[in-house]
Amino acid sequence: MENPDLRKAMDMKPEQKGVRICRVDPTAPESMVLKSSDIVLSFDGVDIANDGTEGFALNGKPVTNLRRLAEMVENCNDEFLKLDLEYEQTVVLRTKTAEAATPDILATHCIPSAMSTDLKALRPWT
Structure with a gap:
């Protein structure tokens, strides 16, 4: 979600960060929850950056x-x-x-x- 036009088209708020799901294998258990074009903002309570990385801590x-x-x-x-x-x-x-x-x-x-x-x-x- 690094592209600002795509972020706007997906109705993301400026402060939101995340990644867009391109494809979900239909046989994967995740297919019951995730669909193509879903945007994942966090995983296990950890925010995900627009480039797909998680944050880190010191x-x-x-x-x-x-x-x-x-x-x-x-x-x-x-x-x-x-x-x-x-x-x-x-x-x-x-x-x-x-x-x-x-x-x-x-x-x-x-x-x-x-x-x-x-x-x-x-x-x-x-």
Whole structure:
């Protein structure tokens, strides 16, 4: 549902996100509930983005956008950074170790900065 015209044609509200079902196998149990052109907004209580991905969380708090992620990481005082990703994947990093490794990671991958200038301009986080 990334196409704004399709979103409007399907009567989606601007704040709604989701994916459109293209086809449902008629022999699948889901065919009793889902039909072609249905729009799925969430799955098991987790919102689905327009590109079909689920949201993720940092230390149990939902991450809504890149600015929020940068703020959460920068202000994290917990011993660990725990990223809950889609498909029940979890990444756990010791916060201080991740901070210490950042310059080497940036240099190894030729990344000029840990944060873009537009995100830096939002400090202190508004």
